[in-house]
Amino acid sequence: VSDWRLARAVSLTGQLGVVSGTAIESVMVRRLQLGDPGGHTRRAMSRYPVPEVADKILDRYFIEGGKPPGERFRQTPIGSAQPSKNLSDLLVAASFVEVHLASEGHPGLVGINFMEKIQTPMLASIYGAMLAGVDYVLVGAGIPRALPGVLNRLADGLPVEMKLDVRGASAEDIHLSRFDPTEAVGGPAPALKRPIFLAIISSHILASMLATKIEVPVDGFVVEAPTAGGHNAPPRGRPNLSDTGEPVYGERDEPDLEAIRDLGLPFWLAGGFVRSDQVREAVRLGATGVQIGTPFAYCEESGFDADLKGLVIEMSRQGGARVFTDPVASPSGFPFKVVELEGTLSDPEVYANRERGRCELGYLRTAYQRDDGQLGWRCPAEPVEDYVRKGGDTGDTVGRKCLCNALMANVGLGQVKECGSSEKMLITSGDMLEDVAGFLPTGETSYAARDVVDQLLPGS
Numbered sequence: 001v002s003d004w005r006l007a008r009a010v011s012l013t014g015q016l017g018v019v020s021g022t023a024i025e026s027v028m029v030r031r032l033q034l035g036d037p038g039g040h041t042r043r044a045m046s047r048y049p050v051p052e053v054a055d056k057i058l059d060r061y062f063i064e065g066g067k068p069p070g071e072r073f074r075q076t077p078i079g080s081a082q083p084s085k086n087l088s089d090l091l092v093a094a095s096f097v098e099v100h101l102a103s104e105g106h107p108g109l110v111g112i113n114f115m116e117k118i119q120t121p122m123l124a125s126i127y128g129a130m131l132a133g134v135d136y137v138l139v140g141a142g143i144p145r146a147l148p149g150v151l152n153r154l155a156d157g158l159p160v161e162m163k164l165d166v167r168g169a170s171a172e173d174i175h176l177s178r179f180d181p182t183e184a185v186g187g188p189a190p191a192l193k194r195p196i197f198l199a200i201i202s203s204h205i206l207a208s209m210l211a212t213k214i215e216v217p218v219d220g221f222v223v224e225a226p227t228a229g230g231h232n233a234p235p236r237g238r239p240n241l242s243d244t245g246e247p248v249y250g251e252r253d254e255p256d257l258e259a260i261r262d263l264g265l266p267f268w269l270a271g272g273f274v275r276s277d278q279v280r281e282a283v284r285l286g287a288t289g290v291q292i293g294t295p296f297a298y299c300e301e302s303g304f305d306a307d308l309k310g311l312v313i314e315m316s317r318q319g320g321a322r323v324f325t326d327p328v329a330s331p332s333g334f335p336f337k338v339v340e341l342e343g344t345l346s347d348p349e350v351y352a353n354r355e356r357g358r359c360e361l362g363y364l365r366t367a368y369q370r371d372d373g374q375l376g377w378r379c380p381a382e383p384v385e386d387y388v389r390k391g392g393d394t395g396d397t398v399g400r401k402c403l404c405n406a407l408m409a410n411v412g413l414g415q416v417k418e419c420g421s422s423e424k425m426l427i428t429s430g431d432m433l434e435d436v437a438g439f440l441p442t443g444e445t446s447y448a449a450r451d452v453v454d455q456l457l458p459g460s
């Protein structure tokens with residue numbers, strides 16, 4: 001959704017435009033298989049510092065004129081603790097392409113965000129973004145303690161490693177993911193700009209740890225409230241669901257902004273910002289600014305399908321746009337906000353009719369240690385018998401949705417299933433979805449990123 005077009009549009013307004021780095025290599029190879037409309041990916045690839053790698057990727061994935069609509073996309077290799085050279089090249093190139101396109105031809109700031117939980121593609125993906133000169137790296141959904149130090153080393157062209165979270169592994173069983181920039185560029189790695197690192201967090205306790213207790217501290221924070229679109233941090237304490245089946249957040253979940261301010265690092269607030277007075281209040285509380293998701297997700301430049309945007313904006317206009325915080329949909333285990341929309345996986349019938357398939361994208365799998373000491377991978381949204389065979393608990397599979405496939409479908413890159421039908425969407429948005437129609441200029445049925453910025457920062 002936050003693809004290069006949206007990030008570029010935001011950056012051109014003088015704000016920080018952020019691309020999503022999640023599943024970025026799948027996004028790139030699928031665009032190439034759709035014929036790379038506009039030639040943007042190929043144009044960015046022509047600037048990739050290792051032309052042989054760029055050529056190899058284009059040879060393998062680009063289809064002139066695009067694949068026939070009923071044909072399946074060719075998959076990228078599925079990740080493991082140590083991505084293969086082919087996958088590593090794809091990861092570096094894909095985030096290079098996205099950041100390059102977002103920054104092309106203007107001096108505005110561009111960032112890239114990742115989920116810490118999706119660990120194995122992280123090092124290569126960050127390096128690709130740095131090769132393209134990314135200004136900010138933002139990481140949430142986990143505790144990114146290794147990453148500020150990783151950025152320092154990658155900027156110096158040095159190899160990096162990161163400890164993987166592995167279920168069932170003891171303190172002595174260390175599983176590492178490694179990345180060597182010299183292998184990626186095929187020679188001495190250049191010195192690169194070291195981006196600013198922001199941790200996306202929801203608690204001041206975690207903020208304090210990341211600012212004071214790790215070798216290389218983070219440079220700042222995005223403090224995300226449970227109203228924000230996408231994944232949310234779970235409530236603290238014992239799980240408690242409301243009558244509607246949504247996680248209940250209380251006072252203990254409210255971050256102590258004074259404590260965060262006292263850490264002396266810049267922070268941005270995220271979740272539910274739709275008016276300028278809210279932004280002014282955030283700044284009064286010490287924030288440098290705010291991070292916006294939902295309002296941008298429905299603007300003209302976002303990656304969501306144009307018809308879908310029109311439909312949701314109209315629902316918002318009529319007061320009928322509803323968001324459900326689903327405690328189990330995401331295989332990641334984090335609550336995930338879902339827009340209630342007929343024909344998508346939020347519709348119980350659509351969900352019930354989707355047969356679980358073998359996991360092909362694999363981003364949200366969990367690593368576990370097998371009896372032989374090797375790593376295994378399982379996802380509670382894969383076929384139940386597969387999950388259980390790998391030592392998973394049947395109870396964990398209930399209500400889980402294949403987010404990887406659904407989120408690709410949301411941006412027009414859905415896989416065609418073996419049976420011939422297409423993967424269904426599952427749309428995420430924040431609790432303020434009902435307000436998106438408020439960004440429409442008078443008499444219009446769509447709005448641009450610039451309209452969002454103008455409303456939140458009048459006179460900017």
Ligand SMILES: Cc1cc2nc3c(=O)[nH]c(=O)nc-3n(C[C@H](O)[C@H](O)[C@H](O)COP(=O)(O)O)c2cc1C
Pocket residue numbers: 001002020021022113114115140200224227228229230231270271272273291292293294295297428429430431432
């Ligand atoms: C459609 C959509 C996709 C999102 N994808 C990501 C993502 O890939 N990575 C991330 O860190 N945050 C993601 N977010 C969360 C936003 O970065 C942001 O923190 C949040 O949307 C702010 O709250 P708001 O939705 O009320 O504006 C997403 C949000 C939306 C609405």
